[in-house]
Structures are given as structure tokens and as C-alpha cells.
Amino acid sequence: MGSATTPKGSEYAPGSLLTISDVPLEEVSAILAETTRIEQLPRSERAQMLAGRTVALLFYESSTRTRTSFELAAKSLGATTTLVSDKSSSIEKGESLKDTGLTLRALGAECIILRHPCSGAPFLLARMTGLPVLNAGDGMHEHPSQALLDLRTILTRLHGVAAATTARQDSLRGVTIAITGDILHSRVARSNALLLPKLGARVVLCGPEELLPETALGLGPGVEIERNFDAALERAQVVMMLRIQKERLAGLELDLADYVARYQLSSQRFTKHAASALVLHPGPMNRGVEIDGEVADGPQSAITEQVAHGLAVRSALLVRALGAGRFESVTV
Amino acid sequence: MSDVLILNGRLVDPANGIDAERDLLLRDGRVAAIEIPGVLKNVAAAETIDASGCIVAPGFIDVHVHLREPGQTYKESIATGTAAAAAGGFTSVIAMPNTVPVNDSVAGLEWMLDAARGSVVKLFAMPAATMGSMGIELSNFSALRKAGAVGFTDDGKPVLEDDVMRAALVRAARLGVPVSQHAEDTRLTGGCSMNAGPVAFRLGLRGMTVEAEARIVERDIRLLREIEKAEGLRPHLHVQHVSTARAMEAIRAAKREGLHVTCEVAPHHFTLTDEAVGNYDTHAKMNPPLRVEADRVAMVAGLMDGTADTIATDHAPHAAHEKEQEFERAPNGITGLETALGLTLRVLHRGQGMTLSRVVELMSVNPAHVVSLEGRGGLAVGNHADVVVFDPNTDWTFQATNSKSKSRNTPFNGAAMLGRVRFTICEGRIVFSN
Ligand SMILES: [Zn+2]
Numbered sequence: 001m002g003s004a005t006t007p008k009g010s011e012y013a014p015g016s017l018l019t020i021s022d023v024p025l026e027e028v029s030a031i032l033a034e035t036t037r038i039e040q041l042p043r044s045e046r047a048q049m050l051a052g053r054t055v056a057l058l059f060y061e062s063s064t065r066t067r068t069s070f071e072l073a074a075k076s077l078g079a080t081t082t083l084v085s086d087k088s089s090s091i092e093k094g095e096s097l098k099d100t101g102l103t104l105r106a107l108g109a110e111c112i113i114l115r116h117p118c119s120g121a122p123f124l125l126a127r128m129t130g131l132p133v134l135n136a137g138d139g140m141h142e143h144p145s146q147a148l149l150d151l152r153t154i155l156t157r158l159h160g161v162a163a164a165t166t167a168r169q170d171s172l173r174g175v176t177i178a179i180t181g182d183i184l185h186s187r188v189a190r191s192n193a194l195l196l197p198k199l200g201a202r203v204v205l206c207g208p209e210e211l212l213p214e215t216a217l218g219l220g221p222g223v224e225i226e227r228n229f230d231a232a233l234e235r236a237q238v239v240m241m242l243r244i245q246k247e248r249l250a251g252l253e254l255d256l257a258d259y260v261a262r263y264q265l266s267s268q269r270f271t272k273h274a275a276s277a278l279v280l281h282p283g284p285m286n287r288g289v290e291i292d293g294e295v296a297d298g299p300q301s302a303i304t305e306q307v308a309h310g311l312a313v314r315s316a317l318l319v320r321a322l323g324a325g326r327f328e329s330v331t332v
Numbered sequence: 333m334s335d336v337l338i339l340n341g342r343l344v345d346p347a348n349g350i351d352a353e354r355d356l357l358l359r360d361g362r363v364a365a366i367e368i369p370g371v372l373k374n375v376a377a378a379e380t381i382d383a384s385g386c387i388v389a390p391g392f393i394d395v396h397v398h399l400r401e402p403g404q405t406y407k408e409s410i411a412t413g414t415a416a417a418a419a420g421g422f423t424s425v426i427a428m429p430n431t432v433p434v435n436d437s438v439a440g441l442e443w444m445l446d447a448a449r450g451s452v453v454k455l456f457a458m459p460a461a462t463m464g465s466m467g468i469e470l471s472n473f474s475a476l477r478k479a480g481a482v483g484f485t486d487d488g489k490p491v492l493e494d495d496v497m498r499a500a501l502v503r504a505a506r507l508g509v510p511v512s513q514h515a516e517d518t519r520l521t522g523g524c525s526m527n528a529g530p531v532a533f534r535l536g537l538r539g540m541t542v543e544a545e546a547r548i549v550e551r552d553i554r555l556l557r558e559i560e561k562a563e564g565l566r567p568h569l570h571v572q573h574v575s576t577a578r579a580m581e582a583i584r585a586a587k588r589e590g591l592h593v594t595c596e597v598a599p600h601h602f603t604l605t606d607e608a609v610g611n612y613d614t615h616a617k618m619n620p621p622l623r624v625e626a627d628r629v630a631m632v633a634g635l636m637d638g639t640a641d642t643i644a645t646d647h648a649p650h651a652a653h654e655k656e657q658e659f660e661r662a663p664n665g666i667t668g669l670e671t672a673l674g675l676t677l678r679v680l681h682r683g684q685g686m687t688l689s690r691v692v693e694l695m696s697v698n699p700a701h702v703v704s705l706e707g708r709g710g711l712a713v714g715n716h717a718d719v720v721v722f723d724p725n726t727d728w729t730f731q732a733t734n735s736k737s738k739s740r741n742t743p744f745n746g747a748a749m750l751g752r753v754r755f756t757i758c759e760g761r762i763v764f765s766n
Contacts, residue, residue, distance in 0.1 A: 018611075098656050118658035119536035120612030128656065139660070141536030190536060218530020 015111070015132035015321035018122045020144035020195045028167040028198070032152060034326050035316040036165045038077075046315075051078035053322050056109035058100065058125075059085040059136075060116045065283055066136050066143075069307070070113050073314040079322075082109070097121060101129040111321040114138070132321040140185050145317055146282055147191035149310040151199070153302050154238055156309070157278050173200035178232040180206040180263055181242030181290055183216055188282045189242060190219065197222025206232040207263060210252045229263050233273035240280040241265050244290045260289060267294040278302055334378030335359045336760060340369065341383025341721060345390060346689045347697045347710025356388060358717035361760040366713060379762060381755055383721050389692045390711050391423025391453075391718035391758060393699035394669065395512075396487070396572055396596060396644035399425075401449065402440075403432025408649040408738045411450035413669070416647070416737040418452045418764035420669040421753040423718035424700075424708060425453060429460040430488040436460035436471045438479045445480055453758045454718070456703065458483040458512055461500045467492050473503045482703040485512035487572060490548050492518065498555050501567035505559070510568040510594065510702065515548040515579060516540070516620065525660045527606040527621040535612065537659065540621055546578040553586045553593065560591070570702055571595035573646050575620035577630030584639045594702050595634075596644035599668060599675040600743065602631040608743055614655045614662035615743040618648070632684055635694060642699040645672050649739030667742045671730055673722060674749025681724070682750055688724060696720075717760040724751045 012018065023031075038046060055074045059067055062085070074081045084091055084104065091100060097116070104112060111132045114122050119139030126133040137143045155164040155171065163171070177196055183189045183205050193203045193216075203223045205216055217223060226232040233239065249256055265279070270292070279291075279301040287293040296303055319325040336358040343354035343366070355372040357365040365372060399413035410427075417425045427444065429435035435444060441459050449455070459476045461484040463469045473484060484504055490513060491497040497511070504511045521540045526532050528539025552569050559567050574580055574595045586593045600618065605625050608616040616622060634640040648665025655662050676695070680686040700709025707715045732745040756764035 096653070096656070097658060098653075116658070118660045120659045123611045124656070124658060139536050140538075184533075187536065190534070213533065215528070215530045215533040218533055 012126045013130055013132040015323060015327070016126050017134045017144050017317055017321070018126060019135070019142050020147050020191045023144070025167055025169065025198055028148070028151070028195070030326070031148060031313070031316050031320060032167055033165045034319060035152065035312045036161070037326065038315050038319065039312050046076060047078045049077045049319055049324055050074065050322055053079045053110055053324075054108045055079045055081050055111050055113065055318065056104045057081060057083045057113045058104065058115070059083065060091070061137070062087060063115055063137065065307070066115060069310045070134070070136060070314050073311055074318055077315055077318060079318065097125055098128040101125045101131070105129050105131055111318065134317055134321055137187050139187070141187050142191045143187040144191050145310070145314055146188050147195040148317070149306060149313040150192055150240070150280060150282070151195060152309045152313055153280065153306050154278065156305075157302055158237065167199055169198070169200055171199040172196060175200070175237050176202045176204060176235045177238040177240060178204045178206055178236035179240045179242065180229060180232065180265070181211065182244055182248060183207050183212040183242070185211075185248065186242050192240065193219045193223050204232045204235065208254060208259070210254055230269065230273050233269065233277070236274055236277050238278045238280065239265060239274060241291045242282070243284065243286055246289070256289070264290060264292065265295050266292045267298070270295050276300070280306060282306070335364075335375070336717070336757060336762065337372060337375055337377035337380045338383050338388055338719065338721065339373065339380060341386050341388035343388045343711065344688050344692045345711045346693045347390065348712050351689050354388070356711065356719070358719070358757065358760045361717050363711050363713050363715050363717050366711065381721060383754070385725070386721050386723045386754055387688055389720050389722070390696040390709050391720045391756060392421045392673070392695040393424040393705065393709060394422050394645050394647070394672070395426045395570070395642060395699045395702055397425045397427060397647040397669065398430065398649065398665070399427045400649060401431065402443070406738070407651050410444070410455065411452065412736060412738045413647065413649070414452040414455060416667070416669040416735060418756045418758070419736045419753065420671070421673050421720040421722055421756050422669060423453050423720065423756060423758040424705060425455060426482060426703060427455060427457045428485065428487040429458060430465060434460050434464050436463050436465070438472070438475050441476055441479050441481060452763050453756075456480070456482045456705070458485045458487075460484070461486045461491055461511060462496060465489055467496060470496065470499055470503065473507055477507045477509060481509065482705070483510040483512050483570065485514065485572070487512065487514045490514050490516050490518060494551065494555065497552060498559065501555055501559055501569065502563060502565060505565040505567035508704065510570040512570040512572055513548065513552055514572050515545050515552070515574075517544045517547045520544040520547075525617065526609055527623045529606060529624055531606045531609060535609065542576045542578050542623075542627075545576045545620055546582060549579040549582045553582060553591060556586070556591045556593065566592050568592045568594070573598045573601065573620055573644065574631065574634070574640065575601045575623050575627060577627050580630050580634045580639060584634070587639065594641040595639070596642045597631045597635055597640045598644060598646045599672050600666060602628060602635060603675050603679050604628070604743065612659040613743065614657065614659055615666060615741055615745075617659060617662055617664055618646070618666055619664035632680065635680060636684060636686060640694070642702055643672060643676055643694045644699070645669050649737050650741045651739060655741050665741065667735065667737050667739055669737065670735055671742065671744045671747070671749065673751055673753060674728070674730060675744070677724060678748060678750035717757060719755070719757040720753060721755040722751055722753045726750070726752045728752060
């Protein structure tokens with residue numbers, strides 16, 4: 001057994017972020033600390049951090065939210081960005097991901113931010129180009145920068161700004177996070193379920209069998225499945241709701257009304273079972289489907305804060321990818 | 333033709349009940365003499381092989397290879413694929429029909445088997461069971477059989493429709509050849525790229541379930557039973573590359589029932605599990621996919637207890653640029669001819685205590701039976717002089733760059749192997765020596 005050649009960490013450039021499971025806790029801590037430091041820098045100083053550096057955004061899938069977040073982060077640090085998307089004509093028809101990556105490298109890109117419909121595509125791009133690659137969402141796999149921004153949001157809300165500069169094994173001890181919805185197709189759910197237990201959290205995944213198979217338990221220790229949303233809410237200090245795509249339900253033996261009745265975070269359900277819990281949603285939301293507008297806009301919601309944390313965390317990830325800031329001397 | 337003398341080896345020939353020191357004389361492409369040491373030592377031969385410390389066995393037979401010619405010779409050709417076979421100790425290979433175009437006609441079959449293709453070992457073929465392997469209209473079984481077909485298969489795809497598979501089994505039974513089935517209910521595997529389970533979930537890949545394989549095996553076994561009852565025929569189902577415990581159990585039960593079912597297991601399925609996919613390593617992408625440990629163990633058990641009849645490689649070469657793609661887009665398959673013996677000896681012989689005689693059964697005797705190859709799979713006097721000489725004790729490391737195949741798509745690059753092929757002799761000609 002185990003005689004197959006599996007890719008080693010050294011195949012990927014330092015500063016890559018392909019899966020959150022590859023990032024040790026000390027590294028998470030360093031990213032959080034650098035995020036706070038960059039956020040507190042004067043604007044002019046921040047704009048010098050990546051001056052003269054070139055970052056490519058390679059988007060095979062449209063995503064206004066993630067793309068804008070990364071793009072603004074890079075620009076605020078002074079980097080030159082170039083966007084290559086399947087909507088523009090810049091992705092040559094039929095050209096392989098490898099060749100597109102090599103072209104971007106030849107044009108001077110020092111780091112590639114990749115969004116791709118195929119799970120694992122960032123690994124391929126990182127192997128083929130040798131450049132640091134930031135996974136901005138790959139297929140049904142992961143969205144690691146989202147997990148980091150969710151972590152920062154949770155730490156800030158539960159323990160204060162100072163606590164959000166470090167990650168320790170017990171930072172989230174005693175905290176239960178319920179993630180509810182279409183877990184099967186959610187890269188946000190996977191990344192969070194892989195990251196949060198490293199800090200001591202329990203992650204309770206919630207949803208019907210069709211959207212949450214038992215194999216999800218394979219994500220690791222600290223992850224469990226609870227089919228009853230009310231029961232999950234009773235235990236949760238944090239509730240993360242996931243977007244339900246109606247077209248996905250169409251192929252399954254699920255009807256929307258039934259789903260909404262069982263799994264919507266309605267204000268009635270929220271008040272009854274988890275009134276003091278923190279509410280998260282990676283967006284974009286379907287108000288009235290997975291979440292009630294009243295809850296989304298209510299005082300327990302941190303949904304817009306997530307967006308702000310996203311910009312900050314992605315700044316630190318870019319600085320890390322390009323070996324700048326506090327990561328300058330780090331040999332990964 | 334010049335004589336070849338093989339001296340000082342240990343002859344393992346289960347077909348003739350021999351496992352002892354014997355010297356062999358090969359003459360005119362046939363086995364001319366088998367004698368106890370000393371008797372043949374004064375025979376003058378053009379070639380004398382000293383097989384000291386080695387096993388002398390009937391040449392290996394692979395009932396399942398993809399040679400990519402015609403149509404995709406950038407991946408492999410009949411010449412390069414059979415050179416890889418010779419390097420692996422194989423003296424006969426059976427080419428699958430999923431070439432471009434699909435091998436579904438007498439003209440296509442004859443073209444493939446023509447000496448002009450440059451086959452290094454004995455080449456046989458299973459043409460498509462249905463025209464274009466589309467699963468609708470049967471190919472011309474009797475004409476193809478006359479032209480040399482040793483069985484029929486739509487490999488790469490299943491024969492999905494019950495009535496088409498039933499008709500194929502009936503027609504093949506009348507000709508005395510097997511229908512070889514790629515057991516995959518493709519209605520359950522659309523968009524799937526690996527085994528269903530925790531690893532697929534973590535990687536965010538859609539998974540092929542155990543049911544998708546087992547359902548077709550169970551359906552085919554039911555058809556055998558129905559045909560035997562209704563037609564008084566005895567059809568032969570050969571199940572290709574079994575990968576799940578459930579399918580293996582169905583085959584075990586069918587054999588106990590007395591139905592004519594045979595099956596093959598590929599070395600990767602008794603060696604690796606779906607964990608080998610690692611971070612989307614496309615060299616671990618094949619169909620059927622690598623399964624979980626319990627399935628791997630069930631493949632070993634099936635090979636040990638006789639449920640599995642043969643080891644077949646499913647040698648499936650692909651060019652580097654095809655495997656250097658997103659996992660879900662990369663083609664299925666790995667090369668396998670040069671690693672089959674090394675893995676079998678390491679995992680089954682050393683790891684599980686399988687006797688060398690059983691190894692030879694799985695790689696020579698039984699595959700010859702599956703496709704009824706006359707005068708092969710055993711070394712009786714008068715048989716074809718198809719011989720492999722291998723040393724069963726050398727530990728070595730496989731390097732894909734040294735492969736005779738045109739392609740390098742293997743998860744076993746750098747992997748430990750046990751036992752080395754020293755000579756491969758096909759119809760009396762030395763086609764590989766090391
Ligand atoms: Zn197949």
C-alpha cells in the first residue's frame with residue numbers, strides 16, 4: 001500500500017493556498033496577525049506593500065463578490081492586477097489550464113488567483129506554473145480564503161478584535177458552529193469544516209441526506225451530522241447558512257417548500273432556538289429561501305462584516321503569496 | 333527457426349502439474365523437449381539461456397489491453413504496446429476494441445491482426461460486441477469469430493440494455509467464446525471521476541458507487557441463468573476488472589451455482605485504494621476507480637481463493653498532455669504491462685503467501701482458458717514455445733521513463749516491485765531479455 005507517488009508540499013510554491021487543510025495552525029495565526037497589522041497601517045504605507053508586483057486573477061467562473069474582494073485587496077496594496085475571465089476573450093478557446101498558466105507567468109504574473117469549476121484545478125495550476133496560487137473556489141472542493149475570513153469574523157464577534165490576531169488549539173473551545181444547507185456542493189462548508197475544528201470548535205453539519213451524505217463525516221474529527229435543524233440550533237453559538245440553488249433541488253427528490261419548512265433560518269425558529277447565536281452567510285443570499293430577511297438584517301447577523309473581513313484577510317494572503325510584509329523572511 | 337535451450341531453471345507449469353527443475357528445448361516455435369537437468373546439456377542450440385535462480389513458466393497472457401491503434405498512435409501503437417507487453421513477460425495480449433474507429437468489422441480486425449502492424453508478441457483481439465460499441469446493434473459475431481475474434485466486448489462501456497446483452501451472450505455461446513463485460517451502470521455514474529466515499533466527498537468530486545458495478549454483474553448473472561434455462565445453452569460471461577467486494581461476492585455465488593462466469597482483477601485494484609488520488613493525481617484516475625481498503629482486500633481474497641480467474645492489466649496508455657488536466661477532465665486509465673508481475677509478486681506472493689504456481693495460473697494458465705487459446709498457457713511438448721523466465725526474488729523500483737510504452741501514465745512510478753523478467757520468448761523467438 002501507499003506506494004503511489006502523491007504530490008508533495010514542495011511541488012507547490014511557498015505562499016500558495018490550495019486547501020485549508022494544508023495550512024498549519026501557526027500559519028493561520030500568522031495570517032490573522034498580518035491581517036490586523038495591514039488593516040492598521042496608514043493607507044499610503046499599505047499602498048506600497050506590493051508596489052511593482054503583478055497579480056493575475058484567472059476566473060473560469062463568474063463571481064463578483066470574490067473577484068472584487070481579491071482585486072480591491074491587491075490594488076489597495078499597490079499591485080498591478082490583470083483579470084482573465086471566461087467572459088472576456090482572454091481565455092483562448094480550448095487552451096489548457098496549464099498553457100494559460102504558463103502564458104500568464106511569461107507575461108510577468110507572480111501569483112495567480114484562480115476560480116475554477118473543477119475541483120482540484122488550483123493544484124494543477126500550482127504544479128504546472130510553480131507560482132503561488134490562491135484558490136478562490138474550485139468546483140465542489142474548497143474556498144479556503146472564505147474559511148479564514150469566516151474565522152476572523154467569528155473570533156472578532158465572540159472574543160473581540162484582539163483575539164482575532166491569533167489562532168490556538170483552544171481559541172474556539174466550547175464553540176459549536178452549525179453549517180446548514182447544501183453541504184454536498186459547498187466549498188465554503190468543506191473549508192470551514194476542515195479549519196474550525198483545528199481551533200477546538202465543534203462543527204455540526206445540517207441538511208437532508210440528499211444535500212449532506214454521511215460520507216461528510218470523513219472531513220475529520222470535530223465534525224458531526226445533525227438532520228434536525230432545531231436541535232442543531234439549540235447547541236450552536238454560530239449559525240452559518242448556505243445558499244440553496246433552486247435548480248439543484250430540481251434534480252433531487254426534494255421539494256422547495258418542504259426544504260424551507262425544515263431548514264430555513266426563519267426569525268421564529270431563530271428566536272426560539274438560537275436567539276443569541278451569531279449568524280453568517282457567505283452570500284449571495286436567497287432571502288426567503290434559506291434565510292429570512294429579518295434575521296439576515298438583524299443585530300445577530302455578521303453577514304456584511306464578513307465582506308469587510310474578506311478584504312482584509314485577502315490582503316494578507318496576497319502579501320504572503322508574494323513573500324512581502326511579515327512573510328518576507330518566512331521560508332515556507 | 334533456431335533452437336533455444338533453457339537450462340537450470342525451476343519450471344512452474346501448473347497446467348501440467350510441474351513445479352521442479354527442468355531444462356527446456358524450444359524448436360521451430362514449439363516446445364520440443366522437457367527434461368530433468370543434465371539430459372539436454374549436450375544439445376547444440378543457437379541460444380542457450382542460463383535460468384539459474386529463475387522461474388521458467390508459460391508466457392503471461394493479458395486478456396485486457398488497449399493498444400490505441402488505429403486512431404490514437406500518439407498514445408501507443410501495436411508495436412510499442414506489445415514491446416511493453418514483452419518487457420512485462422507477456423507473450424499474448426488481447427486488444428480491446430475501443431480504437432478509432434471502433435474495431436467492429438472483419439476488415440478492421442484483419443487490419444489490426446496483420447503482421448504489418450509489427451506486433452512483438454502474439455496479438456489477439458476482442459472486437460466490439462455492438463456496432464461502434466453503441467450498445468444497440470450486435471456486430472457480426474460469426475464472421476468476426478472466423479476472422480480470429482476470441483471474444484466480444486464493448487469495453488470502456490457496458491452493454492447496458494438487457495435484450496442486447498442477452499442476444500450477445502446467446503450468439504457468443506453458439507460460437508464458444510465469452511462476452512467480456514465492462515460492468516458499469518453508466519446511468520449511475522454520469523459526471524463521476526472517482527470512487528464514491530469520504531475521499532471523494534473531501535475532494536469535492538462526484539463518486540461512482542459500488543452499486544454501479546454490482547448491478548451490471550448481478551444483471552448479467554441473472555441473464556446467464558435465464559438463457560441456460562430457456563435455450564439450453566451455456567453462455568460464458570467474463571467480468572472485466574472487478575473492483576468491488578459486492579461484485580466479487582456475486583461472482584463467487586454464481587460460480588458456486590455452476591454458471592459459466594470468469595473474471596479478472598487488475599494489479600492496481602489489489603494494490604491501491606482511493607487514497608492514492610492524493611491531491612488530484614490523475615495518474616490514479618481509472619475506471620473502475622480505485623476503491624476503499626475493504627474492496628482491495630476483497631480483490632486479494634478473490635485472487636487467493638479462486639473466485640478471480642486471471643490478473644489483467646487494463647493497460648490504458650494516455651499522453652502526458654491528456655493527464656495534465658483538471659482531474660474531472662483527464663481520461664481514465666493507467667499503463668500496466670510492465671508493473672503487473674512486480675506488483676503481483678510483491679503484494680500477493682510476498683505479502684499474502686500466494687504460491688508461485690498460483691501466480692502462474694493467474695497470469696498464464698487461466699487467461700488461456702478464458703479465451704480458449706489452443707496450445708498456450710502450458711509448456712507441454714508440442715505447445716507453442718511461449719515462455720517467460722523471471723527471477724522471483726529481486727527487489728527493484730519501477731521507473732516510468734524506462735518504459736517501452738509510448739506513455740508514462742502510471743501511479744507506480746518509483747514504486748517498489750518484486751521479481752524481474754529476464755527473458756520473454758514468443759513462439760520460440762526471444763522478444764525481450766534483460
Ligand atoms: Zn473497462
